[in-house]
Amino acid sequence: MSTIDTLSVVGVGMLGGSLALAARRRGVAARVVGTDPSPAALRRAPGVLDEARPDLASAVAGADVVVFCAPVDCIAALAVAAGPFCRPGALLTDVGSTKAAIVREVRGRLPAGVSFVGSHPLAGSEKHGAEHARGDLFEGRLVLVTPDPGADGAVLARLSDFWRALGARVEVLGPEEHDRALALTSHLPHLLASALAGALPPEWAGLTGTGFRDTTRLASGSPAVWGPIFRANRAAVLEALDRLEGHLARFRAALAGGDDALLEALLGQGKQSRDGLAQR
Amino acid sequence: MSTIDTLSVVGVGMLGGSLALAARRRGVAARVVGTDPSPAALRRAPGVLDEARPDLASAVAGADVVVFCAPVDCIAALAVAAGPFCRPGALLTDVGSTKAAIVREVRGRLPAGVSFVGSHPLAGSEKHGAEHARGDLFEGRLVLVTPDPGADGAVLARLSDFWRALGARVEVLGPEEHDRALALTSHLPHLLASALAGALPPEWAGLTGTGFRDTTRLASGSPAVWGPIFRANRAAVLEALDRLEGHLARFRAALAGGDDALLEALLGQGKQSRDGLAQR
Numbered sequence: 001m002s003t004i005d006t007l008s009v010v011g012v013g014m015l016g017g018s019l020a021l022a023a024r025r026r027g028v029a030a031r032v033v034g035t036d037p038s039p040a041a042l043r044r045a046p047g048v049l050d051e052a053r054p055d056l057a058s059a060v061a062g063a064d065v066v067v068f069c070a071p072v073d074c075i076a077a078l079a080v081a082a083g084p085f086c087r088p089g090a091l092l093t094d095v096g097s098t099k100a101a102i103v104r105e106v107r108g109r110l111p112a113g114v115s116f117v118g119s120h121p122l123a124g125s126e127k128h129g130a131e132h133a134r135g136d137l138f139e140g141r142l143v144l145v146t147p148d149p150g151a152d153g154a155v156l157a158r159l160s161d162f163w164r165a166l167g168a169r170v171e172v173l174g175p176e177e178h179d180r181a182l183a184l185t186s187h188l189p190h191l192l193a194s195a196l197a198g199a200l201p202p203e204w205a206g207l208t209g210t211g212f213r214d215t216t217r218l219a220s221g222s223p224a225v226w227g228p229i230f231r232a233n234r235a236a237v238l239e240a241l242d243r244l245e246g247h248l249a250r251f252r253a254a255l256a257g258g259d260d261a262l263l264e265a266l267l268g269q270g271k272q273s274r275d276g277l278a279q280r
Numbered sequence: 281m282s283t284i285d286t287l288s289v290v291g292v293g294m295l296g297g298s299l300a301l302a303a304r305r306r307g308v309a310a311r312v313v314g315t316d317p318s319p320a321a322l323r324r325a326p327g328v329l330d331e332a333r334p335d336l337a338s339a340v341a342g343a344d345v346v347v348f349c350a351p352v353d354c355i356a357a358l359a360v361a362a363g364p365f366c367r368p369g370a371l372l373t374d375v376g377s378t379k380a381a382i383v384r385e386v387r388g389r390l391p392a393g394v395s396f397v398g399s400h401p402l403a404g405s406e407k408h409g410a411e412h413a414r415g416d417l418f419e420g421r422l423v424l425v426t427p428d429p430g431a432d433g434a435v436l437a438r439l440s441d442f443w444r445a446l447g448a449r450v451e452v453l454g455p456e457e458h459d460r461a462l463a464l465t466s467h468l469p470h471l472l473a474s475a476l477a478g479a480l481p482p483e484w485a486g487l488t489g490t491g492f493r494d495t496t497r498l499a500s501g502s503p504a505v506w507g508p509i510f511r512a513n514r515a516a517v518l519e520a521l522d523r524l525e526g527h528l529a530r531f532r533a534a535l536a537g538g539d540d541a542l543l544e545a546l547l548g549q550g551k552q553s554r555d556g557l558a559q560r
Binding site: 122123124141142144171181182184185186188189190191192193194195196197198199200201202204205206207208209210211212213214215216217218219220221222223224226227230231234237238240241243244245246247248251252255256258260263264266267268269270271273274275276277278 | 402403404421422424451461462464465466468469470471472473474475476477478479480481482484485486487488489490491492493494495496497498499500501502503504506507510511514517518520521523524525526527528531532535536538540543544546547548549550551553554555556557558
Protein backbone atom coordinates (compact mmCIF):
# COMPACT_ATOMS: atom_id res chain seq x y z
CA MET A 1 0.00 0.00 0.00
CA SER A 2 1.07 3.56 -0.32
CA THR A 3 2.17 4.78 3.07
CA ILE A 4 -0.53 6.64 4.96
CA ASP A 5 0.17 9.96 6.54
CA THR A 6 -1.40 9.64 9.98
CA LEU A 7 -2.45 6.54 11.93
CA SER A 8 -4.43 7.05 15.11
CA VAL A 9 -4.56 4.37 17.82
CA VAL A 10 -7.37 4.69 20.37
CA GLY A 11 -6.45 2.59 23.41
CA VAL A 12 -2.72 2.07 23.89
CA GLY A 13 -2.49 -1.30 25.65
CA MET A 14 -0.61 -4.40 24.48
CA LEU A 15 -2.45 -4.58 21.14
CA GLY A 16 -2.67 -0.83 20.45
CA GLY A 17 0.96 -0.36 21.47
CA SER A 18 2.06 -3.24 19.24
CA LEU A 19 0.10 -1.75 16.34
CA ALA A 20 1.77 1.64 16.83
CA LEU A 21 5.24 0.07 17.07
CA ALA A 22 4.67 -2.09 14.00
CA ALA A 23 3.34 0.82 11.92
CA ARG A 24 6.35 2.96 12.79
CA ARG A 25 8.97 0.25 12.32
CA ARG A 26 7.57 -0.86 8.98
CA GLY A 27 6.97 2.69 7.73
CA VAL A 28 3.25 2.04 7.28
CA ALA A 29 2.40 5.51 8.63
CA ALA A 30 4.45 8.69 8.55
CA ARG A 31 3.07 9.59 11.98
CA VAL A 32 1.36 7.56 14.69
CA VAL A 33 -0.76 9.43 17.22
CA GLY A 34 -2.75 7.86 20.00
CA THR A 35 -4.84 8.36 23.07
CA ASP A 36 -5.99 6.34 26.04
CA PRO A 37 -8.53 7.08 28.75
CA SER A 38 -5.86 6.13 31.28
CA PRO A 39 -2.96 8.60 31.56
CA ALA A 40 -1.04 5.77 33.27
CA ALA A 41 -1.42 3.62 30.14
CA LEU A 42 0.13 6.38 28.03
CA ARG A 43 2.99 6.80 30.48
CA ARG A 44 3.74 3.07 30.25
CA ALA A 45 4.22 3.43 26.52
CA PRO A 46 7.23 5.72 26.02
CA GLY A 47 8.53 5.50 22.49
CA VAL A 48 5.48 3.66 21.20
CA LEU A 49 3.68 6.71 19.78
CA ASP A 50 4.97 9.73 17.90
CA GLU A 51 2.40 11.85 19.74
CA ALA A 52 0.15 11.10 22.70
CA ARG A 53 -3.07 13.13 22.71
CA PRO A 54 -5.16 13.84 25.78
CA ASP A 55 -8.58 13.36 24.18
CA LEU A 56 -10.40 11.38 21.52
CA ALA A 57 -11.30 14.37 19.32
CA SER A 58 -7.73 15.58 18.86
CA ALA A 59 -6.41 12.00 18.55
CA VAL A 60 -8.58 11.21 15.51
CA ALA A 61 -8.68 14.61 13.79
CA GLY A 62 -6.60 14.44 10.63
CA ALA A 63 -6.03 10.67 10.79
CA ASP A 64 -6.27 8.58 7.60
CA VAL A 65 -6.80 5.39 9.56
CA VAL A 66 -8.13 5.10 13.13
CA VAL A 67 -7.87 1.77 14.97
CA PHE A 68 -9.91 1.26 18.14
CA CYS A 69 -8.03 -1.05 20.53
CA ALA A 70 -10.44 -1.08 23.46
CA PRO A 71 -12.60 -3.67 25.25
CA VAL A 72 -15.29 -4.94 22.88
CA ASP A 73 -18.12 -3.28 24.80
CA CYS A 74 -16.54 0.18 24.34
CA ILE A 75 -15.51 0.06 20.68
CA ALA A 76 -18.82 0.99 19.01
CA ALA A 77 -19.43 3.92 21.38
CA LEU A 78 -15.89 5.21 20.81
CA ALA A 79 -16.22 4.93 17.02
CA VAL A 80 -19.57 6.75 17.01
CA ALA A 81 -18.15 9.44 19.32
CA ALA A 82 -15.06 9.86 17.15
CA GLY A 83 -16.98 10.09 13.84
CA PRO A 84 -17.74 13.84 13.85
CA PHE A 85 -14.07 14.69 14.44
CA CYS A 86 -12.74 12.52 11.62
CA ARG A 87 -11.81 13.98 8.26
CA PRO A 88 -13.74 12.86 5.13
CA GLY A 89 -12.18 9.70 3.70
CA ALA A 90 -11.07 8.45 7.12
CA LEU A 91 -11.17 4.67 7.57
CA LEU A 92 -12.09 3.42 11.04
CA THR A 93 -11.50 -0.13 12.22
CA ASP A 94 -10.88 -2.02 15.46
CA VAL A 95 -9.18 -5.10 16.90
CA GLY A 96 -12.08 -6.50 18.93
CA SER A 97 -12.58 -10.25 19.37
CA THR A 98 -16.30 -10.06 18.54
CA LYS A 99 -17.69 -8.32 15.50
CA ALA A 100 -21.46 -8.57 14.93
CA ALA A 101 -22.61 -6.30 17.79
CA ILE A 102 -19.93 -3.69 17.05
CA VAL A 103 -20.71 -3.54 13.33
CA ARG A 104 -24.45 -3.35 14.08
CA GLU A 105 -24.06 -0.53 16.60
CA VAL A 106 -21.84 1.61 14.37
CA ARG A 107 -23.93 1.09 11.20
CA GLY A 108 -25.51 4.34 9.92
CA ARG A 109 -24.11 6.44 12.73
CA LEU A 110 -20.98 7.91 11.08
CA PRO A 111 -20.82 11.14 9.01
CA ALA A 112 -20.78 10.79 5.23
CA GLY A 113 -17.31 9.92 3.96
CA VAL A 114 -16.22 8.26 7.18
CA SER A 115 -16.17 4.42 6.98
CA PHE A 116 -16.06 1.70 9.58
CA VAL A 117 -15.12 -1.92 8.79
CA GLY A 118 -14.35 -4.31 11.66
CA SER A 119 -11.08 -6.24 12.01
CA HIS A 120 -9.89 -8.99 14.33
CA PRO A 121 -6.20 -9.85 14.41
CA LEU A 122 -5.66 -13.39 15.74
CA ALA A 123 -2.65 -12.16 17.63
CA GLY A 124 -3.27 -11.94 21.31
CA SER A 125 -1.42 -12.53 24.50
CA GLU A 126 -2.47 -13.03 28.07
CA LYS A 127 -0.27 -10.01 28.86
CA HIS A 128 -1.66 -6.53 29.18
CA GLY A 129 -0.32 -3.02 28.89
CA ALA A 130 1.83 -1.19 26.36
CA GLU A 131 4.95 -2.31 28.24
CA HIS A 132 4.32 -5.70 26.59
CA ALA A 133 3.92 -4.19 23.10
CA ARG A 134 5.85 -5.98 20.33
CA GLY A 135 6.54 -4.52 16.92
CA ASP A 136 6.42 -7.98 15.33
CA LEU A 137 3.08 -9.02 16.85
CA PHE A 138 1.22 -9.11 13.54
CA GLU A 139 3.88 -10.74 11.38
CA GLY A 140 2.55 -13.85 9.74
CA ARG A 141 -0.64 -13.66 11.81
CA LEU A 142 -4.14 -13.81 10.42
CA VAL A 143 -6.38 -10.74 10.50
CA LEU A 144 -10.08 -11.32 9.90
CA VAL A 145 -11.78 -8.38 8.19
CA THR A 146 -15.56 -8.40 8.56
CA PRO A 147 -17.39 -6.01 6.21
CA ASP A 148 -21.15 -5.59 6.04
CA PRO A 149 -22.63 -7.16 2.89
CA GLY A 150 -22.91 -3.76 1.20
CA ALA A 151 -19.45 -2.49 2.11
CA ASP A 152 -17.47 -0.36 -0.37
CA GLY A 153 -14.90 -2.54 -2.16
CA ALA A 154 -12.32 0.23 -2.25
CA VAL A 155 -12.55 0.74 1.50
CA LEU A 156 -12.19 -2.99 2.05
CA ALA A 157 -9.12 -3.08 -0.18
CA ARG A 158 -7.53 -0.17 1.74
CA LEU A 159 -8.11 -1.94 5.03
CA SER A 160 -6.72 -5.25 3.77
CA ASP A 161 -3.65 -3.45 2.41
CA PHE A 162 -3.16 -1.75 5.78
CA TRP A 163 -3.02 -5.07 7.65
CA ARG A 164 -0.82 -6.70 5.00
CA ALA A 165 1.62 -3.80 5.26
CA LEU A 166 1.92 -4.69 8.97
CA GLY A 167 2.96 -8.22 7.98
CA ALA A 168 -0.37 -9.95 8.50
CA ARG A 169 -2.40 -12.27 6.28
CA VAL A 170 -5.99 -11.20 5.66
CA GLU A 171 -9.21 -13.17 5.32
CA VAL A 172 -12.62 -11.64 4.74
CA LEU A 173 -15.79 -13.02 6.31
CA GLY A 174 -19.14 -11.68 7.53
CA PRO A 175 -19.48 -10.39 11.12
CA GLU A 176 -22.03 -13.07 12.16
CA GLU A 177 -20.02 -15.91 10.62
CA HIS A 178 -16.93 -14.52 12.37
CA ASP A 179 -18.64 -14.60 15.75
CA ARG A 180 -19.98 -18.15 15.34
CA ALA A 181 -16.55 -19.47 14.32
CA LEU A 182 -14.56 -17.55 16.93
CA ALA A 183 -16.97 -18.68 19.67
CA LEU A 184 -15.57 -22.16 19.05
CA THR A 185 -11.98 -21.40 18.03
CA SER A 186 -11.22 -18.69 20.60
CA HIS A 187 -13.90 -18.00 23.21
CA LEU A 188 -14.60 -21.64 24.07
CA PRO A 189 -10.89 -22.46 24.60
CA HIS A 190 -10.73 -19.51 26.99
CA LEU A 191 -13.79 -20.74 28.86
CA LEU A 192 -12.36 -24.28 29.09
CA ALA A 193 -8.97 -23.03 30.26
CA SER A 194 -10.66 -20.95 32.92
CA ALA A 195 -12.97 -23.78 34.07
CA LEU A 196 -10.07 -26.25 34.24
CA ALA A 197 -7.85 -23.85 36.18
CA GLY A 198 -10.78 -23.08 38.49
CA ALA A 199 -11.38 -26.79 39.10
CA LEU A 200 -7.80 -27.35 40.37
CA PRO A 201 -7.74 -27.96 44.14
CA PRO A 202 -4.94 -25.77 45.55
CA GLU A 203 -3.33 -28.77 47.25
CA TRP A 204 -2.71 -30.35 43.83
CA ALA A 205 -1.19 -27.25 42.24
CA GLY A 206 2.30 -28.68 42.75
CA LEU A 207 1.32 -31.80 40.78
CA THR A 208 0.76 -29.93 37.51
CA GLY A 209 3.14 -30.29 34.58
CA THR A 210 3.55 -28.53 31.26
CA GLY A 211 0.37 -30.18 29.93
CA PHE A 212 -1.86 -28.56 32.54
CA ARG A 213 -0.06 -25.27 32.11
CA ASP A 214 -0.43 -25.16 28.32
CA THR A 215 -4.06 -26.21 28.46
CA THR A 216 -4.88 -23.46 30.98
CA ARG A 217 -2.60 -20.68 29.69
CA LEU A 218 -5.53 -18.62 28.39
CA ALA A 219 -7.07 -18.48 31.88
CA SER A 220 -4.53 -15.79 32.79
CA GLY A 221 -6.27 -13.33 30.47
CA SER A 222 -7.90 -10.36 32.13
CA PRO A 223 -11.55 -10.86 33.21
CA ALA A 224 -12.07 -7.18 32.35
CA VAL A 225 -11.22 -7.99 28.70
CA TRP A 226 -12.87 -11.41 28.49
CA GLY A 227 -16.10 -10.73 30.38
CA PRO A 228 -17.27 -8.28 27.68
CA ILE A 229 -16.22 -10.71 24.90
CA PHE A 230 -18.34 -13.51 26.38
CA ARG A 231 -21.26 -11.11 26.93
CA ALA A 232 -21.07 -9.79 23.36
CA ASN A 233 -21.10 -13.32 21.94
CA ARG A 234 -23.30 -15.13 24.47
CA ALA A 235 -25.51 -17.19 22.12
CA ALA A 236 -22.67 -18.40 19.91
CA VAL A 237 -20.52 -19.33 22.94
CA LEU A 238 -23.39 -21.35 24.41
CA GLU A 239 -23.77 -23.11 21.06
CA ALA A 240 -20.04 -23.90 20.98
CA LEU A 241 -20.24 -25.17 24.57
CA ASP A 242 -23.12 -27.48 23.56
CA ARG A 243 -20.99 -28.85 20.79
CA LEU A 244 -18.04 -29.46 23.12
CA GLU A 245 -20.26 -31.08 25.74
CA GLY A 246 -21.49 -33.50 23.10
CA HIS A 247 -17.89 -34.62 22.67
CA LEU A 248 -17.31 -34.81 26.43
CA ALA A 249 -20.44 -36.99 26.73
CA ARG A 250 -18.96 -39.41 24.20
CA PHE A 251 -15.72 -39.59 26.20
CA ARG A 252 -17.76 -40.17 29.35
CA ALA A 253 -19.73 -42.97 27.68
CA ALA A 254 -16.54 -44.62 26.44
CA LEU A 255 -14.94 -44.49 29.91
CA ALA A 256 -17.99 -45.43 31.95
CA GLY A 257 -18.99 -48.21 29.54
CA GLY A 258 -15.49 -49.61 29.10
CA ASP A 259 -15.79 -49.05 25.34
CA ASP A 260 -12.09 -49.07 24.49
CA ALA A 261 -12.66 -48.91 20.74
CA LEU A 262 -14.75 -45.73 21.09
CA LEU A 263 -12.15 -44.22 23.44
CA GLU A 264 -9.34 -44.80 20.95
CA ALA A 265 -11.51 -43.51 18.11
CA LEU A 266 -12.22 -40.27 20.01
CA LEU A 267 -8.54 -39.83 20.88
CA GLY A 268 -7.68 -40.53 17.25
CA GLN A 269 -10.19 -37.95 16.02
CA GLY A 270 -8.74 -35.31 18.35
CA LYS A 271 -5.18 -36.13 17.26
CA GLN A 272 -6.05 -35.95 13.57
CA SER A 273 -7.72 -32.58 14.00
CA ARG A 274 -4.87 -31.13 16.09
CA ASP A 275 -2.10 -32.55 13.88
CA GLY A 276 -3.82 -30.89 10.92
CA LEU A 277 -3.43 -27.47 12.56
CA ALA A 278 0.29 -27.95 13.12
CA GLN A 279 0.82 -28.13 9.37
CA ARG A 280 -0.79 -24.77 8.63
CA MET B 281 24.10 -40.62 44.96
CA SER B 282 26.98 -42.93 44.35
CA THR B 283 27.11 -43.80 40.67
CA ILE B 284 25.45 -47.10 39.82
CA ASP B 285 27.18 -49.62 37.66
CA THR B 286 24.46 -50.71 35.22
CA LEU B 287 21.16 -49.02 34.35
CA SER B 288 18.72 -50.96 32.21
CA VAL B 289 16.00 -49.21 30.19
CA VAL B 290 13.11 -51.37 28.98
CA GLY B 291 11.33 -49.51 26.18
CA VAL B 292 13.53 -47.08 24.27
CA GLY B 293 11.09 -44.42 23.07
CA MET B 294 11.17 -40.69 23.78
CA LEU B 295 11.14 -41.14 27.58
CA GLY B 296 13.34 -44.22 27.75
CA GLY B 297 15.79 -42.71 25.29
CA SER B 298 15.91 -39.45 27.26
CA LEU B 299 16.53 -41.38 30.46
CA ALA B 300 19.42 -43.28 28.86
CA LEU B 301 20.94 -40.09 27.45
CA ALA B 302 20.58 -38.24 30.74
CA ALA B 303 22.12 -41.09 32.76
CA ARG B 304 25.13 -41.27 30.45
CA ARG B 305 25.69 -37.52 30.17
CA ARG B 306 25.43 -36.95 33.91
CA GLY B 307 27.50 -40.02 34.81
CA VAL B 308 24.64 -41.53 36.81
CA ALA B 309 25.44 -45.01 35.47
CA ALA B 310 28.72 -46.45 34.25
CA ARG B 311 26.83 -48.40 31.59
CA VAL B 312 23.34 -48.07 30.14
CA VAL B 313 21.82 -51.11 28.47
CA GLY B 314 18.35 -51.32 27.00
CA THR B 315 15.87 -53.29 25.01
CA ASP B 316 12.69 -52.69 23.10
CA PRO B 317 10.17 -55.09 21.57
CA SER B 318 10.52 -53.12 18.34
CA PRO B 319 13.87 -53.55 16.55
CA ALA B 320 12.97 -50.38 14.62
CA ALA B 321 12.76 -48.42 17.91
CA LEU B 322 16.29 -49.52 18.79
CA ARG B 323 17.57 -48.59 15.35
CA ARG B 324 16.09 -45.08 15.76
CA ALA B 325 18.20 -44.62 18.87
CA PRO B 326 21.84 -44.74 17.77
CA GLY B 327 24.11 -43.36 20.48
CA VAL B 328 21.41 -43.40 23.13
CA LEU B 329 22.43 -46.72 24.73
CA ASP B 330 25.82 -48.24 25.48
CA GLU B 331 24.40 -51.64 24.58
CA ALA B 332 21.15 -52.69 22.93
CA ARG B 333 19.97 -56.16 23.94
CA PRO B 334 17.60 -58.32 21.92
CA ASP B 335 15.52 -59.64 24.83
CA LEU B 336 14.19 -58.70 28.26
CA ALA B 337 16.15 -61.35 30.21
CA SER B 338 19.58 -60.27 28.99
CA ALA B 339 18.66 -56.58 29.23
CA VAL B 340 17.90 -56.74 32.97
CA ALA B 341 20.45 -59.37 34.08
CA GLY B 342 23.13 -57.64 36.12
CA ALA B 343 21.38 -54.25 36.26
CA ASP B 344 21.36 -52.28 39.51
CA VAL B 345 18.37 -50.22 38.40
CA VAL B 346 15.79 -51.18 35.77
CA VAL B 347 13.34 -48.56 34.46
CA PHE B 348 10.29 -49.71 32.51
CA CYS B 349 9.35 -47.08 29.92
CA ALA B 350 6.38 -48.79 28.26
CA PRO B 351 2.65 -48.14 27.88
CA VAL B 352 0.98 -48.32 31.32
CA ASP B 353 -0.91 -51.52 30.49
CA CYS B 354 2.37 -53.38 29.77
CA ILE B 355 4.54 -52.23 32.69
CA ALA B 356 3.37 -54.64 35.42
CA ALA B 357 3.59 -57.67 33.13
CA LEU B 358 7.09 -56.65 32.02
CA ALA B 359 8.27 -56.12 35.60
CA VAL B 360 6.90 -59.49 36.71
CA ALA B 361 8.48 -61.18 33.68
CA ALA B 362 11.82 -59.50 34.33
CA GLY B 363 11.94 -60.33 38.07
CA PRO B 364 13.49 -63.84 37.84
CA PHE B 365 16.34 -62.54 35.68
CA CYS B 366 17.26 -59.65 38.00
CA ARG B 367 20.12 -59.88 40.45
CA PRO B 368 19.39 -59.64 44.21
CA GLY B 369 19.31 -56.00 45.30
CA ALA B 370 18.02 -54.81 41.94
CA LEU B 371 15.65 -51.85 42.09
CA LEU B 372 12.85 -51.79 39.52
CA THR B 373 10.79 -48.71 38.68
CA ASP B 374 8.83 -47.24 35.79
CA VAL B 375 7.74 -43.95 34.23
CA GLY B 376 4.04 -44.71 33.77
CA SER B 377 1.38 -41.98 34.09
CA THR B 378 -0.83 -44.13 36.35
CA LYS B 379 0.40 -45.95 39.41
CA ALA B 380 -2.22 -47.79 41.50
CA ALA B 381 -2.94 -50.65 39.08
CA ILE B 382 0.75 -51.18 38.29
CA VAL B 383 1.80 -51.28 41.94
CA ARG B 384 -1.09 -53.61 42.75
CA GLU B 385 -0.26 -56.01 39.93
CA VAL B 386 3.45 -56.23 40.76
CA ARG B 387 2.98 -56.59 44.53
CA GLY B 388 4.19 -59.96 45.89
CA ARG B 389 5.24 -61.24 42.48
CA LEU B 390 8.96 -60.47 42.50
CA PRO B 391 11.75 -62.70 43.84
CA ALA B 392 13.14 -61.92 47.29
CA GLY B 393 15.67 -59.09 47.16
CA VAL B 394 14.19 -57.54 44.01
CA SER B 395 12.16 -54.37 44.71
CA PHE B 396 9.63 -52.41 42.68
CA VAL B 397 8.61 -48.84 43.52
CA GLY B 398 6.62 -46.83 40.95
CA SER B 399 7.75 -43.45 39.57
CA HIS B 400 6.07 -40.86 37.36
CA PRO B 401 8.23 -38.08 35.91
CA LEU B 402 6.08 -35.05 34.98
CA ALA B 403 8.16 -34.62 31.87
CA GLY B 404 6.31 -35.62 28.78
CA SER B 405 6.00 -34.53 25.23
CA GLU B 406 3.49 -35.18 22.51
CA LYS B 407 6.45 -36.49 20.49
CA HIS B 408 7.27 -40.17 20.28
CA GLY B 409 10.32 -42.23 19.48
CA ALA B 410 13.93 -42.20 20.63
CA GLU B 411 14.79 -39.78 17.83
CA HIS B 412 13.11 -37.12 20.04
CA ALA B 413 15.09 -38.14 23.15
CA ARG B 414 16.62 -35.24 25.09
CA GLY B 415 19.35 -35.59 27.68
CA ASP B 416 17.97 -32.64 29.65
CA LEU B 417 14.37 -33.86 29.78
CA PHE B 418 14.33 -34.38 33.54
CA GLU B 419 16.25 -31.29 34.63
CA GLY B 420 14.20 -29.29 37.08
CA ARG B 421 11.16 -31.52 36.49
CA LEU B 422 9.13 -33.17 39.20
CA VAL B 423 9.21 -36.94 39.62
CA LEU B 424 6.48 -38.46 41.76
CA VAL B 425 7.61 -41.59 43.58
CA THR B 426 4.74 -43.77 44.79
CA PRO B 427 5.73 -46.45 47.34
CA ASP B 428 3.34 -48.88 48.97
CA PRO B 429 2.66 -48.04 52.63
CA GLY B 430 5.09 -50.74 53.82
CA ALA B 431 7.91 -49.91 51.41
CA ASP B 432 11.55 -50.22 52.54
CA GLY B 433 12.90 -46.77 53.41
CA ALA B 434 16.37 -47.56 52.05
CA VAL B 435 14.95 -48.60 48.66
CA LEU B 436 12.86 -45.42 48.55
CA ALA B 437 15.95 -43.35 49.32
CA ARG B 438 17.94 -45.07 46.53
CA LEU B 439 15.16 -44.39 44.04
CA SER B 440 14.82 -40.73 45.07
CA ASP B 441 18.61 -40.30 44.80
CA PHE B 442 18.53 -41.84 41.32
CA TRP B 443 15.99 -39.28 40.03
CA ARG B 444 17.75 -36.38 41.75
CA ALA B 445 21.01 -37.42 40.10
CA LEU B 446 19.20 -37.01 36.77
CA GLY B 447 18.39 -33.42 37.71
CA ALA B 448 14.79 -33.95 38.85
CA ARG B 449 12.96 -32.88 41.99
CA VAL B 450 11.23 -35.71 43.88
CA GLU B 451 7.96 -35.88 45.78
CA VAL B 452 6.61 -38.98 47.48
CA LEU B 453 2.90 -39.84 47.57
CA GLY B 454 0.76 -42.97 47.65
CA PRO B 455 -0.25 -44.70 44.39
CA GLU B 456 -4.00 -44.07 44.86
CA GLU B 457 -3.53 -40.43 45.82
CA HIS B 458 -1.26 -40.05 42.78
CA ASP B 459 -3.93 -41.39 40.45
CA ARG B 460 -6.71 -39.18 41.86
CA ALA B 461 -4.56 -36.05 41.56
CA LEU B 462 -3.14 -36.84 38.12
CA ALA B 463 -6.63 -37.63 36.80
CA LEU B 464 -7.33 -33.93 37.25
CA THR B 465 -3.91 -32.38 36.60
CA SER B 466 -2.89 -34.50 33.60
CA HIS B 467 -5.50 -36.93 32.25
CA LEU B 468 -8.41 -34.48 32.27
CA PRO B 469 -6.42 -31.79 30.39
CA HIS B 470 -5.63 -34.41 27.75
CA LEU B 471 -9.29 -35.41 27.49
CA LEU B 472 -10.35 -31.75 27.18
CA ALA B 473 -7.71 -31.00 24.57
CA SER B 474 -8.84 -34.01 22.57
CA ALA B 475 -12.55 -33.17 22.87
CA LEU B 476 -11.94 -29.54 21.87
CA ALA B 477 -9.80 -30.50 18.88
CA GLY B 478 -12.40 -33.10 17.89
CA ALA B 479 -15.18 -30.49 18.10
CA LEU B 480 -13.46 -28.21 15.57
CA PRO B 481 -15.31 -28.18 12.23
CA PRO B 482 -12.64 -28.58 9.51
CA GLU B 483 -13.89 -25.47 7.71
CA TRP B 484 -12.93 -23.35 10.74
CA ALA B 485 -9.43 -24.83 11.14
CA GLY B 486 -7.96 -21.74 9.46
CA LEU B 487 -9.61 -19.50 12.05
CA THR B 488 -7.61 -20.88 14.98
CA GLY B 489 -4.91 -18.83 16.69
CA THR B 490 -2.25 -19.59 19.29
CA GLY B 491 -4.91 -19.87 22.00
CA PHE B 492 -6.67 -22.80 20.34
CA ARG B 493 -3.34 -24.41 19.54
CA ASP B 494 -2.00 -24.18 23.10
CA THR B 495 -5.26 -25.41 24.60
CA THR B 496 -5.32 -28.44 22.29
CA ARG B 497 -1.58 -29.23 22.14
CA LEU B 498 -1.98 -32.40 24.23
CA ALA B 499 -4.43 -33.85 21.71
CA SER B 500 -1.46 -34.72 19.48
CA GLY B 501 -0.38 -37.40 21.95
CA SER B 502 -0.55 -40.97 20.72
CA PRO B 503 -3.90 -42.75 21.29
CA ALA B 504 -1.83 -45.92 21.78
CA VAL B 505 -0.19 -44.30 24.82
CA TRP B 506 -3.22 -42.41 26.16
CA GLY B 507 -5.92 -45.05 25.69
CA PRO B 508 -4.26 -47.35 28.27
CA ILE B 509 -3.74 -44.40 30.67
CA PHE B 510 -7.45 -43.53 30.59
CA ARG B 511 -8.42 -47.17 30.96
CA ALA B 512 -6.07 -47.68 33.92
CA ASN B 513 -7.50 -44.63 35.70
CA ARG B 514 -11.13 -44.74 34.56
CA ALA B 515 -12.89 -44.01 37.88
CA ALA B 516 -10.64 -41.12 38.86
CA VAL B 517 -10.87 -39.56 35.39
CA LEU B 518 -14.67 -39.73 35.52
CA GLU B 519 -14.57 -38.06 38.94
CA ALA B 520 -12.31 -35.30 37.57
CA LEU B 521 -14.65 -34.87 34.59
CA ASP B 522 -17.59 -34.48 37.00
CA ARG B 523 -15.71 -31.77 38.82
CA LEU B 524 -14.90 -29.94 35.57
CA GLU B 525 -18.47 -30.20 34.35
CA GLY B 526 -19.65 -28.59 37.57
CA HIS B 527 -17.52 -25.58 36.63
CA LEU B 528 -18.76 -25.61 33.02
CA ALA B 529 -22.34 -25.64 34.33
CA ARG B 530 -21.63 -22.49 36.33
CA PHE B 531 -20.22 -20.78 33.21
CA ARG B 532 -23.30 -21.89 31.29
CA ALA B 533 -25.62 -20.50 33.98
CA ALA B 534 -23.75 -17.19 34.01
CA LEU B 535 -23.96 -16.86 30.20
CA ALA B 536 -27.52 -18.09 29.75
CA GLY B 537 -28.83 -16.07 32.70
CA GLY B 538 -26.93 -12.90 31.86
CA ASP B 539 -25.28 -13.01 35.30
CA ASP B 540 -22.31 -10.78 34.55
CA ALA B 541 -21.09 -10.73 38.15
CA LEU B 542 -20.93 -14.53 38.25
CA LEU B 543 -19.18 -14.61 34.87
CA GLU B 544 -16.47 -12.22 36.03
CA ALA B 545 -16.13 -14.12 39.32
CA LEU B 546 -15.59 -17.39 37.45
CA LEU B 547 -13.05 -15.81 35.11
CA GLY B 548 -11.33 -14.26 38.12
CA GLN B 549 -11.18 -17.60 39.92
CA GLY B 550 -9.60 -19.26 36.88
CA LYS B 551 -7.08 -16.45 36.50
CA GLN B 552 -6.08 -16.57 40.16
CA SER B 553 -5.55 -20.34 40.01
CA ARG B 554 -3.55 -20.17 36.77
CA ASP B 555 -1.46 -17.17 37.81
CA GLY B 556 -0.53 -19.09 40.97
CA LEU B 557 1.01 -21.86 38.85
CA ALA B 558 3.17 -19.44 36.91
CA GLN B 559 5.02 -18.51 40.08
CA ARG B 560 6.04 -22.05 40.95
